[in-house]
Amino acid sequence: MSARPPHRGQSSEAVLAGVISAVVGFSSSFAVVLAGLTAVGASPAEAGSGVAILCLTMGLGCVLFSWRFRMPVTMAWSTPGAALLATTAAPEGGFATAVGAFVLTGVLILLTGLFRPLAVLVSRIPPAIASAMLAGVLLPLCVAPFLSLAQTPLVIGPLVLTWLVLLRLAPRWAVPGALAAAVVVMGFSGTFGTLDVASLQPRLTWTAPEFSWDVAVAIALPLYVVTMTSQNIPGVTVLASFGYPAPMRSALVYTGAATSLGAPVGGHAINLAAISAALAAGPEAGPDPARRWLAGVTCGLVYLLLGPLSPAVAAASDAAPAGLLAAVAGLALIATFASSAGTALSSETTRVPAAVTFLVAASGVVVAGVGAAFWALIAGLVVDRVIKGHRPGE
Template sequence: MTHTSVTAKRPTADTGVGPAVVAGVVTAVVGFTSSFAVVLAGLRAVGADTDQAASGLLVLCVSMGAGSIFFSWRLKIPMTMAWSTPGAALLAGSAMPADGFAAAVPAFALAGALIALCGLIRPLGRAVAAIPPALANAMLAGVLLTLCVEPFRALSASPAAIAPVVLTWLVLTRVARRWAVPGALGVAVVVMAVTGSFSHLAGARLAPVVVAVSPSWEPATVVAIALPLFLVTMTSQNIPGMAVLASFGYRPRLAPPLLYTGGATVVGAFAGAHAINLAAISAALAAGPTAHPDPERRWVAGVTCGAVYLVLGPASALVAAVAQAAPAGIMAAIAGLALIGTFASAAGSALADGGHREAAAVTFLVAASGVAFGGIGAAFWGLLAGSVYLLVMRRPLWPPR
């Protein structure tokens, strides 16, 4: 496993690894606080109770932390792992399976197996990469739409509790974007303290625990969850994650991290974890020049990020309990605010390609509609509808003479 680093002018003075350590801490803290609400919302939507959601969060943190440490140290590049935020958003927009969370577990495991197979079977990986990005982004944008309107619905229903959260997010987005969602979360904690929500934590389990989930096989649930989860994780996380690393001059082989993230997803599924992958957006925090002037020392940021994730993991039960005790709408508002940037990026990318614009619009509209047929959710049908539209529009009406 080798990589090619950018050619950079060495600093005249040895800056040590301090900047890389700070960058790694920021990467992990921002990554965790800005999207854990989305993960919890996704797991709860498909039937997880508080303990199962906390278990999933713990296993995700451990898997991400271990992967970030190993690959960053082994390859000497800042390769960081993350949970699949788009995948969690997909779950949050899904219907609860008939058999509850037990039916979602095989779907998580199958998605992980498909990710690992992309690392083992190159044609499969190339086939996924060949999916028009416009359709994949449109499916994601359609799913995110229903989540991104939640802050404004909550604001209408509970203005006193939600307005401080939204205003904090707006101000910090203007002056310190990366801290906008963590800042909004901090204000939400203050709101909870003022409203007495923490009194509901009495008797709640606050110690970290791994809860084994016995799987239940529902073919419709597997199709509805596994395939969209696999596709959005690959197209919105793993492939862009490699592109981010390449933009800073790091070009590792894709197969090893796919095998790790896919395998960890399969194992973690039986403890409530939905999916891990290569970091994409947050990857730039550890891989860019702000992490360290010397590209060959930025791997320390990846190792530090992984170590912080391992520290944050044991707080999963406390985080899940606090989210459960929060006033109605406040966690959904934070999750929606955290996804607005992702929605804007996905929608913009989906409609920017003139050759796929109408097919992307069909995909987006069906995915956003929330329709379900045969127990299979809108995300799958949206992608299928867009693909069929694209096939029909590009197929010649008459064969050539």
């Protein structure tokens, strides 16, 4: 009898942790996903459909994997991947060719789970160079809130102020708080009165994928690399830090297949959760690690509930004052930028290659129709190899 109350308490803590994980994960980065999909040519309806299918596939993955393996396996959309898309010019063939690139990204992730040599190849990319590429991609997005603040202080000011206050008092809720401030600004600006009720209905929009080598190199390959190095690999590390052996192979097969199948309705990529994974796998989910799998299941169920709301979220975002949601996205990515930049420049032996990677990625240069993220990765690897080639014993 005495063991039952703690058991119930453990379950309630795990459920609450799962709810927080999903709500924070969604609210702190959905603006980034919308910005990314819009940048590569998605209409508001297509972007809303993309967010919806991402919520459904990652929610289903959370439930299935947490239940099957009895550990808090949480999945998420690729926020770094969405940030990469947000700095990519719309492909020549429109959103259909971007969808084709998403399909290829999913195939690459799936193959990584099936064939160990591909996973080994990805793991050999120096972490400093991968982080530098991500930091360079994020820089323009992180600058956006402060540029908009100078241009429209009355619109952006409440977001930045709320974010700053919560960063001091409750850091986990800083970005959701900024989003709440954005909703208040939208209300005062009359945004919600302009919405068409028909655009708020839950629906999935089909886009037949088209394939292009240029777009595959410009979008699919960088999206795959940044999703693997910035999400999947750190996600495994987070779970391991709490004593859980992540089912890496099956997770890659599922997320790869789900990415490819979800691409025609707008989803860009899903993966193992990294930062938000700690909320479901850590002590916040209760003192007994064997019961924390409930947090993963709950997180997935909340994502499944959030999916149908995505079209309404996308429509409201499209009608918001200019720069408002971009500011939310930029504030959401500052912590990721700081972490990536710190990793990129922390080691003296890879500092110069990482700096070159960062600068090329931040430059936005486009060569032969291929964007800066790909060329940044190539430039960093070349500089790294040149420097190592001059070191005895390497």
